[in-house]
């Protein structure tokens with residue numbers, strides 16, 4: 001069982017509401033769900049769609065074929081009719097469209113009339129449509145009813161019962177009238193959690209004891225701020241909407257200096273503004289976590305679409321030379337744990353740590369049985385309380401064997417905490433002394449870098465352990481590459497090599513990825529950008545060259561399973 | 576009790592005769608007289624001659640980027656609102672590079688004290704015009720004279736309903752010391768613009784020039800009358816008023832944040848067990 005539901009319409013028509021409740025109803029029923037949204041940079045109108053793939057087996061990518069299309073406007077029919085599978089069905093409300101469709105794969109469902117008649121308000125047509133889809137699939141409405149009760153909790157009994165009736169009416173209608181519906185649904189299993197990349201980063205930050213988040217809104221990073229802001233009171237966090245990204249990073253550095261874990265998040269343009277602050281974190285050795293949600297550039301690019309094209313910019317961000325840590329999670333699960341690791345290492349080594357995502361990972365929802373909170377690491381490495389008060393003396397930038405100086409909380413003792421964006425001495429005071437400069441560079445860069453590199457996990461090898469064909473990816477392409485490997489592994493010795501911890505570049509001693517690359521007959525680097533930035537990074541770090549074996553996509557859309565499979569097969573055929 | 580000896584920092588690298596020396600002295604004396612210990616406050620500064628200030632006294636210091644003092648100060652203050660947080664900046668630093676942050680710091684009304692060493696010139700980069708340089712002043716960079724109008728920090732502060740707006744003068748250290756104390760005691764954001772002769776690059780606004788013009792605002796003046804304050808803030812030229820131009824009792828930003836009602840953020844411990852509740856919402 002592997003079905004795809006697509007809900008299409010204009011912005012403002014409630015596409016997200018229907019998609020959201022369907023996805024949640026399915027994940028609660030225990031199915032594996034993968035959702036993806038496609039929207040334009042506008043608040044009303046245009047063409048948007050929400051796509052849900054669900055199965056009894058794990059799913060991690062989008063398909064091009066659609067089993068149920070819910071069309072809220074004519075545009076959705078025109079654009080997506082050809083995507084229907086053999087048994088696919090389009091449901092629509094003919095009162096919305098100028099015409100009635102007589103082809104057998106159309107089912108006219110009067111969403112709006114059903115809502116008015118049964119629920120008491122046309123507004124409830126979204127709920128009627130959600131019920132209708134479940135009716136077509138032959139899935140009962142109890143779970144949906146439960147969701148309605150939760151979602152409208154604050155709206156009163158009348159609204160709740162109206163929506164429940166609208167859902168039931170939609171369900172009844174398709175259950176009885178959909179003659180062509182022939183979906184076979186497996187038995188529901190244990191309920192799953194449904195989470196997207198954005199929420200996973202926010203959750204990871206909260207789980208890491210983040211207490212201060214400052215940002216200026218920019219898609220697709222805004223969601224992290226929204227998620228954390230919603231939890232401010234519960235977890236004792238301050239979320240500050242700064243006047244610009246320059247302020248956002250400087251505020252976070254201020255908060256971190258003052259003694260709390262701090263984070264900021266932005267997208268390419270905002271990150272461009274933050275450069276000096278990144279460098280300031282490097283010089284003052286102030287811990288900070290920065291989420292970078294990529295979207296297509298240059299400049300404002302395609303604001304609501306996806307791309308993996310800021311990797312090299314990020315790696316070279318900030319002027320001057322200092323260590324940084326860069327993680328590129330491929331799934332919400334990785335986003336959760338890597339955000340935690342970013343906080344851990346950022347504080348341990350007092351360097352900026354980055355979590356790089358993109359619009360695609362930010363918005364896609366995945367299902368999991370659970371996240372293990374016992375895998376979360378939290379060690380407060382700041383000197384405070386007695387530990388600090390009892391120190392005979394304190395120097396913020398003291399030279400140590402490890403290069404890591406004690407990080408004290410200012411004001412918590414008589415010891416002064418002094419730091420500077422200028423080169424400074426061990427006390428933190430400005431100096432231009434050449435010898436001190438050398439020692440500081442050695443401390444910040446040469447001593448810390450090897451230690452940080454030891455902490456970096458190797459890339460993930462998925463599939464054949466001695467592959468002929470190796471598909472290499474990083475970040476958000478994880479899911480789709482993995483499914484390509486699943487499909488092709490019946491006939492080929494194929495594997496995925498996925499990098500999610502990318503700077504400092506992983507050591508080969510934990511996994512000899514270079515020999516895997518060299519021993520394969522075909523290694524292909526797959527990236528959502530135009531210049532194969534990761535391939536260039538591998539070349540710079542290891543000397544390995546992919547030559548022409550690259551699959552790239554830079555139209556602002558993510559890879560689809562069918563699309564990538566076709567391209568990989570084309571490379572294999574040329575072997 | 577702290578003594579002036581406790582406030583002895585590094586030897587300043589300012590030009591002999593620079594107005595910054597007097598500001599430093601007034602500041603240290605004010606701290607000693609208020610009984611504030613060096614570890615009890617933090618000074619955030621940016622880049623410029625003025626910005627070297629915290630190194631020349633004794634305190635917790637974050638000497639960050641040009642123009643970015645106020646965001647850092649805001650972050651520190653929100654994380655620990657029991658700490659006295661001050662920002663020291665040049666006029667270029669604060670009104671030029673950091674202009675946007677000033678607007679928003681005033682709007683937020685975080686309890687940060689901003690001391691601007693206003694020498695009406697860029698000192699460290701050797702004499703270019705700053706936002707407060709008089710119109711028509713010629714410099715190496717402005718050979719035809721400054722075309723833009725001169726920024727009026729006092730009027731700006733009043734217009735934005737800044738909660739404390741005052742002007743001091745480096746040549747009048749006793750009076751300046753009083754203003755520094757008032758600013759520290761005030762609850763809310765304080766903008767103190769300090770006229771500071773730059774003996775190396777500003778040949779117009781000299782000690783003599785100021786000496787002939789500055790006067791103390793009369794004791795009867797009510798700084799809480801915003802319209803009168805606006806009038807007073809526009810005085811510049813033959814007569815330049817020193818003192819508190821405007822003051823109000825707006826609530827501070829920190830007062831409004833529910834999370835830190837009980838204790839500062841920095842003292843709140845983190846409890847991982849609460850995470851389960853956040854996780855539940857995803858089912």
Ligand SMILES: Cc1ncc(C[n+]2csc(CCOP(=O)(O)OP(=O)(O)O)c2C)c(N)n1
Nearest residue numbers: 622623624625641665666667668697698699
């Ligand atoms: C982003 C950035 N731009 C420019 C500079 C160079 N710079 C250093 S100090 C300064 C101006 C200093 O003038 P002001 O802030 O008035 O302080 P003063 O030296 O007069 O006390 C400039 C432009 C810098 N350090 N950083």
Ligand code: SF4
Nearest residue numbers: 590593624698773774
């Ligand atoms: S250049 Fe001007 S402001 Fe700078 S130290 Fe010299 S006199 Fe003071």
